[in-house]
Amino acid sequence: ADTATMNKIGIIGSGLIGKSWAMLFACSGYDVMLYDVISDQLQSALVDIEAQLSALYKEGLQRSSLTLAEVKGHICTTTILEECVTGAIYIQECVPENRDLKRDVWRQIDDVITPDDVVFATSTSAIVPSLLSDHLKKRHRFMVAHPANPPLLNPMVELVPAPWTEPAAVERARALMEVIGQVPIVLNKEIDGFVQARIQAAIIHVAWQLVSEDYVDVESLETAMSEGLGGWYAFMGPFDVKHINANGFVDSNKKYGAMVEQVQKTFPKPELMQGPAAEKLTRDLEQWTPSNRLADRCRWRDRRMSALLQLKRKLDEE
Template sequence: MATQQSEQTTELKGDKIAIIGSGLIGRSWAMLFASGGYLVSLFDTDSRQVKDAMTDIQKQLTMLSERGLGRGTLSADVQFSRITTSTSLLEAVNDAVYIQECVPEKRELKRAVLLDVDAAMTSTAILASSTSAMMPSLLSDHLTNKDRFLVAHPTNPPFYVPVVELVPASWTADHVTTATSEIMAAIGQVPIVFYKEVDGFAVGRIQFAILSVAYDLIKNDVCDVEAIEVAMTEGLGMWYAFFGPFQVEHLNADGFMDVCNKYGEAVYRVQKTFAAPEKMGGPTAEKMCQQLELFCPLDKLQEKRQWRDERLAALSRLIRDLDREEATPSGGN
């Protein structure tokens, strides 16, 4: 599975992409589309926020270029030049072929912003939300162009983690989902298309299930935060960097049916011991925070994010290079 764009020369495109919101997610989206050669208009109501976003984007693009971890073949300077900013929604959305909403995860705020975008967009533009869990029908039922709306949920940070969940509402036109999938693939993202909406989508539901079980282990003093971290980074995470959960089990036995026959009862027995989910917080969360801050104090979060992003980019390049080696005929150049 490719996680970076191919080595084909990245062509400059005349199509304009509008990014609504200049936070961490919006910045990553702007970088992604610029790396794919698109013209990008980055919108925010706060001019200082936009200025800070551009400073951060330039810094990230330069760092990625210097370390050979960038996407596409355009230089960091050219990519940066493809991004303009605006504090006018009408100006940002005008003539955009694709619009990615990235405002904070508050339903009424998103609905209000989407309604404003809906009134300003062309009748042929695609409007997508970056929401991490809200179902598209709950965000778009009031829109005039709701048939051109879907969720395009990235994994944070989008520039460094390529998967994008494309979740249509029941009224989303099929060609809109198809076109969005093609756009995502063209900028090096890996789209997964849903047949129907579900609360939390796939990535979120899986992630939340892991959080629930891990939280319960901490709450009941079975182990500490460090043990959970190691279980993932030195255990499950090693598998999951290359395979999903079903293929992991498929390979760990003589096929998935062998897993079901040999271990199905044991899996079911353990699953029945899982506690009912509870809202995280209180003494358990406080204990977890104290342990987490030993690894990463709150005043070092940005440094740790940069450390994470650099390694995610390096991992993507490693996987890409391994895939390329496998695709090269034996003895080929």
């Protein structure tokens, strides 16, 4: 195979996440072929990619040594699935979060002739990989590669194998993620929510109790995260935090373990967030960020996330 072929990445679906993957791979010099069923969607995806990249380059936040024009030159589009998949070394599916749709798209990809070492990855947020790949001939190469939004500013990618996924395929995906500057974590086996959404679900569970049962107002709850816990967790995880906040994890457990368990025993049963408490929460959030200002708030977040990412990379170099 020639160099161009060795460098080809196939991306299925050109929405929010497909565009993000396209930019990530193209910024590292891979040749991206973006596929969608809707030709107009591909055209607007290219326009949006250009706008997003321009904004990053203008603010000096690009994560590539290539020029904007070079990055753009690494992205092309097609409405023919076979053309997207053929010759690709890695295929990242980003179609809407619908199990039947994803199964069908993967069955079509499975039918295209691809070399044995091609990685099949889905961006799914919540569907465990066994439920998307049991019907595939090449299911041993299939896994979840779940990015965190927004992927250009949030480097973590969860790699989740199905019971039949070959370790070598996971290793190839891990290596590729590292080449494009993402930070992969690899699960040993699948579980609902993977890691990030599971932890997030636990946080929301407790936060909902605190607000809905009126222990604290939403502003204070948000402050506890942004001015308190978030400071640690932007740099380290919960076990490391415990380890150094006492004289090691064992000491921390001895001192605070029973307290933690006592608090956990007061966690309520999971419930849907609805009713008057949800309406009040919505009103409070609306006051904070009105629905018609969400895009501004996203930009506010992105500027901060990107500054933090740059700071972290700088600190890591010291």
